[in-house]
Amino acid sequence: MKEDPYLSYLFRPRSIAVIGASKTPGKMGYEVLTNIVKYGFQGPIFPVNPKYNEIHDIRCYRTVLDITDDIDLAILVSPIERIPKILGELEAKGVKVAVIISGKRRDLSSLPIAEYARKYDIRILGPSSMGIFHARSKLNATLGPPSVREGSIGLVTESRTLGMALMGLAKMEGIGLSTVVGLGDKLDINESDILSFLMRDRSTRSIIMHLESIRDPNSLINVLKSSISSKPVVILSSASDVREKLKDLNEYVPIVCDIMQALDAALALAGKRIKGNRVLVVTNSGGAGKLIAGLSNQTKIEFPHPSEDLMDQVRQFVPEGGICSANPIDITGRAGTDIYRGVLDASLSSDDFDGILAIYCETALSDPLRLADMFSELWELYEKPIIPVIMGGERSKEAVLQLRLKGIPAYFSPCRAMRSIDFLVKISPFSSV
Amino acid sequence: MKEDPYLSYLFRPRSIAVIGASKTPGKMGYEVLTNIVKYGFQGPIFPVNPKYNEIHDIRCYRTVLDITDDIDLAILVSPIERIPKILGELEAKGVKVAVIISGKRRDLSSLPIAEYARKYDIRILGPSSMGIFHARSKLNATLGPPSVREGSIGLVTESRTLGMALMGLAKMEGIGLSTVVGLGDKLDINESDILSFLMRDRSTRSIIMHLESIRDPNSLINVLKSSISSKPVVILSSASDVREKLKDLNEYVPIVCDIMQALDAALALAGKRIKGNRVLVVTNSGGAGKLIAGLSNQTKIEFPHPSEDLMDQVRQFVPEGGICSANPIDITGRAGTDIYRGVLDASLSSDDFDGILAIYCETALSDPLRLADMFSELWELYEKPIIPVIMGGERSKEAVLQLRLKGIPAYFSPCRAMRSIDFLVKISPFSSV
Numbered sequence: 001m002k003e004d005p006y007l008s009y010l011f012r013p014r015s016i017a018v019i020g021a022s023k024t025p026g027k028m029g030y031e032v033l034t035n036i037v038k039y040g041f042q043g044p045i046f047p048v049n050p051k052y053n054e055i056h057d058i059r060c061y062r063t064v065l066d067i068t069d070d071i072d073l074a075i076l077v078s079p080i081e082r083i084p085k086i087l088g089e090l091e092a093k094g095v096k097v098a099v100i101i102s103g104k105r106r107d108l109s110s111l112p113i114a115e116y117a118r119k120y121d122i123r124i125l126g127p128s129s130m131g132i133f134h135a136r137s138k139l140n141a142t143l144g145p146p147s148v149r150e151g152s153i154g155l156v157t158e159s160r161t162l163g164m165a166l167m168g169l170a171k172m173e174g175i176g177l178s179t180v181v182g183l184g185d186k187l188d189i190n191e192s193d194i195l196s197f198l199m200r201d202r203s204t205r206s207i208i209m210h211l212e213s214i215r216d217p218n219s220l221i222n223v224l225k226s227s228i229s230s231k232p233v234v235i236l237s238s239a240s241d242v243r244e245k246l247k248d249l250n251e252y253v254p255i256v257c258d259i260m261q262a263l264d265a266a267l268a269l270a271g272k273r274i275k276g277n278r279v280l281v282v283t284n285s286g287g288a289g290k291l292i293a294g295l296s297n298q299t300k301i302e303f304p305h306p307s308e309d310l311m312d313q314v315r316q317f318v319p320e321g322g323i324c325s326a327n328p329i330d331i332t333g334r335a336g337t338d339i340y341r342g343v344l345d346a347s348l349s350s351d352d353f354d355g356i357l358a359i360y361c362e363t364a365l366s367d368p369l370r371l372a373d374m375f376s377e378l379w380e381l382y383e384k385p386i387i388p389v390i391m392g393g394e395r396s397k398e399a400v401l402q403l404r405l406k407g408i409p410a411y412f413s414p415c416r417a418m419r420s421i422d423f424l425v426k427i428s429p430f431s432s433v
Numbered sequence: 434m435k436e437d438p439y440l441s442y443l444f445r446p447r448s449i450a451v452i453g454a455s456k457t458p459g460k461m462g463y464e465v466l467t468n469i470v471k472y473g474f475q476g477p478i479f480p481v482n483p484k485y486n487e488i489h490d491i492r493c494y495r496t497v498l499d500i501t502d503d504i505d506l507a508i509l510v511s512p513i514e515r516i517p518k519i520l521g522e523l524e525a526k527g528v529k530v531a532v533i534i535s536g537k538r539r540d541l542s543s544l545p546i547a548e549y550a551r552k553y554d555i556r557i558l559g560p561s562s563m564g565i566f567h568a569r570s571k572l573n574a575t576l577g578p579p580s581v582r583e584g585s586i587g588l589v590t591e592s593r594t595l596g597m598a599l600m601g602l603a604k605m606e607g608i609g610l611s612t613v614v615g616l617g618d619k620l621d622i623n624e625s626d627i628l629s630f631l632m633r634d635r636s637t638r639s640i641i642m643h644l645e646s647i648r649d650p651n652s653l654i655n656v657l658k659s660s661i662s663s664k665p666v667v668i669l670s671s672a673s674d675v676r677e678k679l680k681d682l683n684e685y686v687p688i689v690c691d692i693m694q695a696l697d698a699a700l701a702l703a704g705k706r707i708k709g710n711r712v713l714v715v716t717n718s719g720g721a722g723k724l725i726a727g728l729s730n731q732t733k734i735e736f737p738h739p740s741e742d743l744m745d746q747v748r749q750f751v752p753e754g755g756i757c758s759a760n761p762i763d764i765t766g767r768a769g770t771d772i773y774r775g776v777l778d779a780s781l782s783s784d785d786f787d788g789i790l791a792i793y794c795e796t797a798l799s800d801p802l803r804l805a806d807m808f809s810e811l812w813e814l815y816e817k818p819i820i821p822v823i824m825g826g827e828r829s830k831e832a833v834l835q836l837r838l839k840g841i842p843a844y845f846s847p848c849r850a851m852r853s854i855d856f857l858v859k860i861s862p863f864s865s866v
Contacts, residue, residue: 031797104754104765143797145826159720161766165794168826169846212723238727257727258848259824287592290645294671294690321537332537333594361598364464364576391692392601393578413602415691 006123007189007197009097011134011179013073014043016141017064017095019086020078020102021047023055028101029077030055031143032131036075039140039148044069064089073132074098075141080127084116091120099141100184101160103127113187125189130163130182136203142180144168151176152205152270152407154198156191157236158183158212166210166259174401175263178203190215192223199227205270205407208262210236217245228252232269232427236262254423261419268409268420272385273428276354277302279421280347281328283359284335288391288414289328292357295415299422303327310350317342328359336366337374348382355385355424357417362392368399372410379408385424389417439556440622440630442530444567444612446506447476449574450497450528452519453511453535454480454488461534462510463488464576465564469508472573472581477502497522506565507531508574513560517549524553532574533617534593536560546620558622563596563615569636575600575613584609585638585703585840587631589624590669591616591645599643599692607834608696611636623648625656632660638703638840641695643669650678661685665702665860669695687856694852701842701853705818706861709787710735712854713780714761716792717768721824721847722761725790728848732855736760743783750775761792769799770807781815788818788857790850795825805832805843812841818857822850 016036022029033047037056045058046067052060061067064074064086074095078086080103090098100113103126117124125132131142135150143160144167155170155177157163163182170177179201181194191211198204214220224233224246235242235255243255256262279301283289296303305327306314314324317339323330329347331339340358347356358375362368368390375388388403388410390396396412403410411417449469455462466480470489478491479500485493494500497507497519507528511519513536523531533546536559550557558565564575568583576593577600588603588610590596596615603610612634614627624644631637647653657666657679668675668688676688689695712734716722729736738760739747747757750772756763762780764772773791780789791808795801801823808821821836821843823829829845836843844850 026798157720159718161718161794161796162720164766164796165718165721165824165829168795168829169824171826172830210720212720236724238724257724259721259724259846260848285592285594285598287590287595287643287645288598288692291669291671291690291692333597361594362601363594363597365459391598393604394601396598396601397605413692415693 004123004193004197006096007193009072010099010125010132011197011201012137013139015046015069015071016041016043016073016075017046017048017067017071018075018077019048019064020076021049021055021060023052028143032075032077032101032141035140035142035146038146040138042138046071064093067093071095075131076100077102080111083111087116087120087122090122095122097123098125099129099132100124100126101129101131101143103185111187117188123189124187126182126184127187128160129184130157130160132182133177133180135178142167142182144180145171149174149176152178152203153266154178154201154204154207155180156183156194156207157210158186159210160184162210169259170263173263174404175267176405186215192216192219195220195223195233199223199231204231206231206266207233208236208266209233211242212237212239214242214245221246221249224249224253228427234262234265234269234423252427260416264411264416264420265423267404268387268424269427271407271409274355274385274424275428277425278304278352278354279357280306280353281357281359282331282340282343282347283328284331284333284363285359285361286323286330288359288361289330291414292328292418295418299418300425301418301422304352307350307352310346310352313346314343333361333363334365337370340371341374344378344386348378348384348386355387355421357387357389357421359389359414360391362396368392368396369402372399372403375410376403376406376408387411387417387421389414437556437626437630439529440626442505443532443558443565444630444634445570446572448479448502448504449474449476449506449508450479450481450500450504451508451510452481452497453509454482454493456485456488461576465508465510465534465574468573468575468579471579473571475571479504497526500526504528508564509533510535513544516544520549520553520555523555528555530556531558532562532565533557533559534562534564534576536618544620550621556622557620558615559617560620561593562617563590563593565615566610566613568611575615577601577613578604582607582609585611585636586699587611587634587637587640588613589616589627589640590643591619592643593617595643602692603696606696607837608700609838619648625649625652628653628656628666632656632664637664639664639699640666641669641699642666644675645670645672647675647678654679654682657682657686661860667695667698667702685860693849697844697849697853698856700837701820701857702860704840704842707788707818707857708861710858711737711785711787712790713739713786714790714792715764715773715776715780716761717764717766717796718792718794719756719763721792721794722763724847725761725851728851732851733858734851734855737785740783740785743779743785746779747776766796767798770803773804774807777811777819781811781817781819788820788854790820790822790854792822792847793824795829801825801829801832802835805836808843809836809839809841820844820850820854822847
């Protein structure tokens with residue numbers, strides 16, 4: 001697997017030129033420049049547009065050639081017909097990588113981008129890319145929201161508009177991103193190039209990849225095969241061609257059409273591995289626990305009963321009316337943090353199970369945020385994953401978001417947790433723990 | 434279908450006694466009394482507990498018999514062993530309906546509640562009921578959150594703790610409730626009694642019913658058969674017995690195990706009916722539109738192409754690079770409110786489709802809240818349903834919540850919308866439009 005040194009300029013540029021920068025809010029040339037500035041890029045920024053002397057109080061240049069400093073990364077938001085000329089100027093400046101944000105999809109394939117890339121010795125992302133985001137480089141050169149929650153999930157998307165919505169949704173869902181790459185039309189840099197790079201990116205622990213097509217199936221399959229052991233990938237696609245080409249990887253590379261499912265799965269996969277498929281459910285609601293049975297159809301998860309030994313340990317904690325001899329263990333609506341803690345400590349220490357699904361329905365008896373702190377301690381303390389589901393109002397939501405901030409896969413409902421644990425179970429045998 | 438006049442006291446009491454009321458936060462006797470007071474019940478409230486002279490500045494009585502006024506509804510939170518004596522006192526006071534919130538589930542069936550009900554001429558909800566909420570009566574005698582978003586969805590639940598979480602989740606999801614009924618152990622009043630009543634409740638337009646068992650299958654099937662035409666019911670259950678007993682209604686009464694799916698479906702079913710299964714997708718993101726194909730497997734929804742006539746009308750609005758000859762119609766990421774409006778007006782007026790799924794990915798070009806206002810106008814203007822999906826950050830979320838407040842089934846992701854439209858399509862042929 002070759003690494004393209006040019007791509008390091010894409011993710012870790014020391015300076016950026018924005019060609020076609022604008023002062024008009026709503027225009028792509030305004031949005032991307034504003035994001036770069038607002039997100040706090042540390043190096044020099046060179047807006048280029050002959051109409052302006054400055055934008056956001058930053059000196060604006062007539063052409064690329066007027067910039068005397070070195071340019072590591074060029075972001076192009078100019079009309080597509082000017083792209084060839086600009087690429088020529090970028091060559092003269094020795095720029096190694098360009099992101100073409102401009103362009104309408106589908107009617108652009110006429111532009112011989114790959115040919116330009118060779119001719120001008122430059123690697124090109126796009127056209128119609130949504131841009132590039134890399135948290136560690138303080139780089140948000142995207143059309144998405146200006147503020148992004150930093151985390152460990154990589155997001156790669158062909159679609160510019162869907163990509164913007166995905167960045168917004170990730171933020172709302174408390175899912176932190178390490179990097180975002182807008183593939184666009186993939187006329188030069190393709191899905192495999194980006195994936196190879198992200199496989200080495202230490203800030204990225206799992207990847208969501210939205211694909212409508214595959215430029216280079218053999219290369220993609222090779223990258224995936226050599227990497228799913230260390231960095232799981234969830235494909236977001238409903239293209240039958242994508243499914244067909246990746247069908248041999250079916251078991252280890254989930255392909256989903258549901259955006260939320262992709263986010264949920266990536267969250268779980270960025271956390272801990274699970275060593276087997278035996279999951280114990282601990283719940284303060286027998287009713288919520290029973291729904292799990294219906295949700296476990298078509299998953300690989302198994303729910304064996306606790307051993308006599310574990311039952312004996314757990315019994316002391318379970319209030320009257322609860323159940324400790326089955327799976328789910330029902331600790332009743334009267335369970336507070338201490339009861340959860342006692343039962344979970346015993347269960348996480350036992351060899352009976354590979355992971356725990358801890359369900360909490362918000363009651364007046366225990367505070368979701370205190371419970372979240374306890375879950376977080378257990379996550380640090382034990383090797384086995386504990387997956388919390390915290391259901392209720394404002395404080396429950398806040399508890400889930402706080403856990404997610406720490407990289408713990410917490411969920412708002414049992415269904416979303418179950419689907420994610422299933423991916424974890426399927427992928428984990430092939431992963432280093 | 435007989436209506437039980439006693440039940441009207443349950444939903445529309447003029448006065449309430451809370452027996453076992455408490456001053457200790459976290460205790461059920463405190464929580465339920467506090468909710469009744471905070472939610473603003475208009476009639477007299479009589480806390481009963483020999484330990485106190487007052488609670489929340491309301492006079493507290495030693496026993497039920499010390500109350501001189503009439504009591505329409507008695508809420509019992511006393512220890513279960515005192516229940517028989519209290520029921521005797523309630524008979525002496527002529528009380529017609531009691532909600533027993535106390536009790537641990539499963540170990541209570543020993544108490545001959547049905548026998549007491551006959552003996553004391555009283556109808557009993559519970560034991561281990563989560564209580565009763567009825568928005569129009571300003572009645573929140575539940576263990577759930579004190580503030581509830583008022584709306585048109587009825588929530589019936591066997592599980593006390595799950596019920597509390599469901600009320601919290603409904604609030605977070607912007608789903609307004611008309612009524613909440615905690616069935617508990619259903620030892621007297623059962624699922625069919627409540628459903629019969631709700632079928633006549635004008636504030637309720639659709640119902641979520643969490644069931645772990647069915648007390649009276651014939652009766653339930655009769656109520657469902659006679660009512661699904663006017664008031665759809667979604668069953669939340671993973672009990673095979675429930676599925677088995679309702680299997681003949683399979684097509685018209687969805688049974689789901691996913692809590693969010695139940696909320697989503699109830700929201701759609703509380704809105705407009707759809708006259709057929711032909712749905713047009715209009716999207717500002719081709720990428721998001723394409724995912725619909727993968728989500729439509731296993732649904733009854735069809736996505737025919739627009740007619741030549743409709744295409745001609747729509748073409749003038751669709752920006753360059755968009756697609757108006759297919760389904761989804763792709764109006765591109767540059768589409769603002771006016772372009773949406775033009776395309777949607779034409780599509781809603783056309784006979785080609787029975788409903789519209791309008792997908793919006795948040796961009797810097799158009800404000801989600803302005804778009805939501807426009808969707809809301811179209812909802813009022815046309816008979817056909819338009820189902821908005823608004824995806825993005827904070828403002829997108831706010832837009833969805835605002836639409837939901839108006840009873841419009843708007844969603845945060847295409848998958849959640851699709852599953853809900855599928856229920857709408859399946860149920861609508863049996864419904865009055």
